[in-house]
Amino acid sequence: MADVLVCVKRVPDFSGEVLLSDDAQSADARYVGHTLSNHDLCAVETAVQLAAATGGSATVLTVGSADAVEQLRTALGVGCAAAVLVEADPVTLGPADVAREVAAVVADHEASRGASYDLVLLGNDAADSGDFQVGIRLARLLDRPVVTGVQTVTLDGDRATLVSDVAEGRETYRVPTPAVVTVLEGGVEPRYPTITGRMKAKKIPVEERALSAEPVGSGRVRLRVPAPQSSTSTLLGEGPEAAPAVVDLLQQLGVAR
């Protein structure tokens, strides 16, 4: 029976240009929606699968604004059984703050349950701040082993087998639980919430908490967006009709004969 805590982050759903707030301290997401990154969605899916396979449960946690309840509901809608919001202005937080807050929740929950979370899962890196370190800082605070960049997780008693298939190659780790694991997209296919899932999710109360300490922050001076370049490309055509022009060019360049 595995109990898994999965940590997620509400992030702006930028698919095109990124806009900034007037003080250049945060992204301006007023005109775009919010979402969970693919890494986070895969972490949630992994947590739900592990809980189901072992008869355990998955709890979802976020540190962020009150609006992040939307992302907690998404995770509840696909099978997480409980949710925790540590409410804070995300702009004031750095990765060490987030790790400290997650560790505080883990310590509290484990003390009241009298048992450890077998695994704490997080997305490998946040789609917005991209700090690549909350999992490692958390593991240090909890004094647990941590593996980053993992795509598939299986549990076998008190050991976890973790496979990471990344640019360096495919690596398999076996670590004792409890452990911290950061998840990269690609190992599992995140499910979408069903209507019944959504209905059930609405009824689950969210545990709301305040920060356990003053944030130390991220050291951010300002954000900026690289100036958009005007198009410099020459249009060769549209659709399959462009093929002769493409081949003419490839011949001119001496790569097709």
Next chain:
Amino acid sequence: MIVVYVETVRGVVAEVSLEAVAFARTLAAAGGGIPVDAVVCGPLGDAGPKELAEAGVRTVLHADTGEFDVFSGAAHARAVLAAREQTRAVVLMGGGTNRGNDVMARVATELDVAMAANVVAFEGLSPFTVTRQVVGGAALEEVRLGSRPAVFSVAGHAVEATPAETAGPATLTPLAVALEPGDLTVQAVSVQPVDTEAAGNLKSARVVVGAGRGAGGPEGFGDALELAELLGGQLGVSRVVTSLGWRPHHEQVGQTGSRISPEVYIPCGISGAIQHWAGCASSKVILAVNTDADAPMMTKATYAVVGDMHEVVPAVNEEIRRRRG
């Protein structure tokens, strides 16, 4: 003193690590010519010290006991910490790979200092300020690393791995690392390294045909592969393609994959996020095929064709075959 964590693949120094050393030299110059040392964990081939010498490295601190044969983030971080003790380094840095970020984050956590991932530029020494990529490279963050040592990773292919004006001695020196009990808890039990020979063919190819999310699935690469074959080139893919397991990692072009510089790059169904652009920007000619005329790849390319790769590429293949008769 600056210490660069240098990664190796089968004993060969990774290109991103040579880029990190090149970045370190900029920093060293700003600091009045402070030396740059390298930490290497595990086996290092004969070419390693020579390459690091050309990159301007003073000392190669080599942790090469049996514990380092297989990657362990905690053990590698311990080696960087040992190097810091020995050299009194004020800057600890690595490449912005999965491993580089893992190891540097562990180092920063042990020292209880900040860590900046994917740095692209150095802004100033006092306070120590760098610019790093956020939102997948779509935005930049200027960030102060207030405490010493400054710990960060350099985004892959953000700088060129140029040789130093004056080569360093790169003296190979064994590094004694006192591992702590938990350091080997997380150690890979099996490793299948990426196919470096195939990746090498991609890096040196004259023509690369790229395919991205627009391929649609693992079955969607046939036309692009055929075009690559007709042009005597190689297939290169975007990160999402390898993440989803559609194609092997050695075909990946981008910040966390290969950096290519072919005569012609033909990215099909690749939007051109910074992650990918970093790996293909030095292509001489880029001919992009995409349904979205406003995709970054289409506006940055030399030539563009608006259309579905599954319609355009077979038509191009057919036209090449027809002209050959």
